[in-house]
Amino acid sequence: WTKRLSAISGKNADTFEGLIAALNKRHDDFAAAGCRxxxxxxxxxxxxxxxxxxxxxxxxxxxxxxxxxxxxxxxxxxxxxxxxxxxxxxxxxxxxxxxxxxxxxxxxxxxxxxxxxxxxxxxxxxxxxxxxxxxxxxxxxxxxxxxxxxxxNPADTALFACMIGSFQDGITAGKIQYGSGWWFLDQERGMRDQMNALSDLGLLGQFVGMITDSRSFLSYPRHEYFRRILCDLVGSDVDSGRIPNRAEWTEKLIADVSYQNAKKYFGFKL
Known part of the structure; x- marks a missing residue:
């Protein structure tokens, strides 16, 4: 690995100074390619x-x-x-x-x-x-x-949802995020628990929503799965009276979590 890193970066990663220089160079290379x-x-x-x-x-x-x-x-x-x-x-x-x-x-x-x-x-x-x-x-x-x-680990759900609030800066909305249900929690209960914890301890409206494993094309439908769960969660809260029955508010919330927040957060030009 060190030899490959040295070859592609042009830095001698056998030394510690060279390793840091190589990592910095690869970071610059990925930035030039549009990485975010x-x-x-x-x-x-x-x-x-x-x-x-x-x-x-x-x-x-x-x-x-x-x-x-x-x-x-x-x-x-x-x-x-x-x-x-x-x-x-x-x-x-x-x-x-x-x-x-x-x-x-x-x-x-x-x-x-x-x-x-x-x-x-x-x-x-x-x-x-x-x-x-x-x-x-x-x-x-x-x-x-x-x-x-x-x-x-679902035992860490409240810990993660609460911790992000300790390190927001008041400048960048949703700067520190509690990410969507991942791996073994990437299923209905895990997604609901994550969004409910974020609603209880943070702010769902700034959430950047679902991610996908880009190495697996078949993982992309999870975005639709996620959106359906999000809509059901918000709709249930409206039906129970937990949030106002105002379509212009709920539609914006769902659109933001499903698309707009991530677009803004990562700076995508779509």
């Missing part, structure tokens, strides 16, 4: 600090063949995630954090078929401390950009 977001799949964000010197030592030791310890791995992950967050803020990109899965827990299946054989599952990791440290560090530096966080 990064997406990171992690078990959790580590609740640790890591200095430049520590990150340099961890990387260069690994390049010499010494595997990082668990603590070193957490430190390096935290360091790189902060670095990417700063890069994204500088370019106006969105950082997406998909947190919580356990990969390849079935060792028998892993040994027979290899990785990603279909037995990943929901993890039971503590998400709050690392997220708060990441958000807090960047906000303290005034380098916190637009961010969307996604949970895979």
């Amino acid at each position: 977001a990064t997406d990171h799949g992690l078990e959790y964000l580590p609740d640790v600090t890591c200095t430049d010197a520590e990150a340099k030592s961890i990387w260069e030791k690994a390049q010499k063949g010494t595997a990082a310890t668990f603590t070193e791995s957490e430190k390096f992950t935290a360091y790189i995630m902060l670095h990417v967050g700063r890069l994204n803020h500088a370019k106006g990109w969105t950082t997406q954090l998909h947190l919580g899965p356990v990969r390849d827990p079935n060792l028998g299946l892993l040994n027979r078929l290899g990785s990603d054989a279909g037995c990943d599952t929901i993890g039971d990791y503590r998400q709050g401390p690392g997220l708060i440290r990441w958000f807090g560090t960047l906000s303290g530096e005034n380098t916190l950009g637009k961010t969307i966080i996604y949970n895979i």
Whole structure:
């Protein structure tokens, strides 16, 4: 991986300084191609600090063949995630954090078929401390950009829905987002729970709505599935008297969540 990164970036990623230069160069390359977001799949964000010197030592030791310890791995992950967050803020990109899965827990299946054989599952990791440290560090530096966080464990739904409110800036509407139901929560109950939690603890009207796995063409119909659930949720709230029966309001809410908010948030010229 290091050799491929070095070759495509023109930077020597064997050294720590070269690694950072290579990541910066690839970030610039993707920006030139029109990229607007990064997406990171992690078990959790580590609740640790890591200095430049520590990150340099961890990387260069690994390049010499010494595997990082668990603590070193957490430190390096935290360091790189902060670095990417700063890069994204500088370019106006969105950082997406998909947190919580356990990969390849079935060792028998892993040994027979290899990785990603279909037995990943929901993890039971503590998400709050690392997220708060990441958000807090960047906000303290005034380098916190637009961010969307996604949970895979339904136990974290209220945590995520509430946390985004702690880091809004009062300038960019919906700057920090609680993302749509993802993976095992990408089904009716998961979508309803996510939107209800966002309504209870945040503001549904600024939600950027459903995303899709662009690697799978057959995943695109989930947008229609999502819109039907959203319409049913809003319609039920109207019928029960929870929100006013004003078509001009509810139609705008549904259109915004289904399309307009994402268009504005990501700067799509459609």
